[in-house]
Amino acid sequence: MKRKELRVILISLIVSFILTGTKFTAWFLTHSVAILSDALESIINVVAGTFACYSIYLTGKPKDENHPYGHGKVEFFSIGFEGAMIFIAGCLILFKAGQYFFIPATLEHVDKGIWIIAITALCNLFLGLYLLHYGKQTASVTISGNGQHIMTDVYSSGGLVAALLLINFTGWTWIDPLASALLGTLILRQGYLLLRRSISGLMDETDMQVVDNVISILSTHRRPEWIDVHNMRVQQYGNNYHIDCHLTMPYYMELNEGHEELKVIERLVNTEFTSGETEFFIHIDPCIPVCCHYCQLTECPVRKHAFTGIIPWTRENVLPNRKHGG
Numbered sequence: 001m002k003r004k005e006l007r008v009i010l011i012s013l014i015v016s017f018i019l020t021g022t023k024f025t026a027w028f029l030t031h032s033v034a035i036l037s038d039a040l041e042s043i044i045n046v047v048a049g050t051f052a053c054y055s056i057y058l059t060g061k062p063k064d065e066n067h068p069y070g071h072g073k074v075e076f077f078s079i080g081f082e083g084a085m086i087f088i089a090g091c092l093i094l095f096k097a098g099q100y101f102f103i104p105a106t107l108e109h110v111d112k113g114i115w116i117i118a119i120t121a122l123c124n125l126f127l128g129l130y131l132l133h134y135g136k137q138t139a140s141v142t143i144s145g146n147g148q149h150i151m152t153d154v155y156s157s158g159g160l161v162a163a164l165l166l167i168n169f170t171g172w173t174w175i176d177p178l179a180s181a182l183l184g185t186l187i188l189r190q191g192y193l194l195l196r197r198s199i200s201g202l203m204d205e206t207d208m209q210v211v212d213n214v215i216s217i218l219s220t221h222r223r224p225e226w227i228d229v230h231n232m233r234v235q236q237y238g239n240n241y242h243i244d245c246h247l248t249m250p251y252y253m254e255l256n257e258g259h260e261e262l263k264v265i266e267r268l269v270n271t272e273f274t275s276g277e278t279e280f281f282i283h284i285d286p287c288i289p290v291c292c293h294y295c296q297l298t299e300c301p302v303r304k305h306a307f308t309g310i311i312p313w314t315r316e317n318v319l320p321n322r323k324h325g326g
Helices: 002-030 031-060 072-104 110-138 139-171 175-200 208-222 256-274 289-294
Strands: 229-235 239-247 278-286
Touching: 002 031, 002 110, 002 139, 031 072, 031 110, 031 139, 072 139, 072 175, 072 208, 110 139, 139 175, 175 229, 208 256, 239 256, 256 278
Parallel strands: 239 278
Antiparallel strands: 229 239
């Protein structure tokens, strides 16, 4: 899988390198600061793609004594690096736009610039959609982040083409630095979003969509012996997940029986969870009398209270570190 991911990101890197050279050619022809802004942003595609290649190679390495959870966290460093580079590029673009407001350049061959940028936008559109699709399919943070960056390039290039068309038909050259400033603002926003994603991953911020998926799987296949699930925590390492939780089961259940139930849960989640591979650490809690009213074991030999109804598993009772009846 990692070999294919590496091949995908290499394709992105090669295409980005070619398109960056093409955009700089358009800038040499037109002297447009807006085109220069787009070309500068594309340099980041190349630099970030290079770093992404290394991060995917690193995440493919097996777990070892120094990295018991694997090397997947480097993907968050990758998108953080990409976000920082994008943010710097956005600041530089805004600075250049400000300069050109006061010292405008003479534009040339705008019609040729329009065609060149339009072609690069179309190429990036196909590349970005492919990366987003593959990133979602493989739950790869690096490829998805790279795809989002490429799609930002598509939107900015589309806006640039519209601005160049307007300049070509009206002769209003002041639109050029204005378009550059708008592109810089859009790029700053994308850099911030990638940085935010990187920080949340490195800080192990809970992905509630993943939590909901796991809860849904467990709820659908819920067994009477699984009295409740609580204190669930999810950590992401690249496209791998580490999930730990507490599972309340009958206190009289033998150790080997409890172990078999845990294996059922692990197989179940790894079979039906589509966001990536999961590693489960499950702590077994013994039931207490307060659990009786929602325990579904109909022939429990030690029941203290009558069954009153099932408590549905939701974020509200699965995430806190307490039994549902506690």
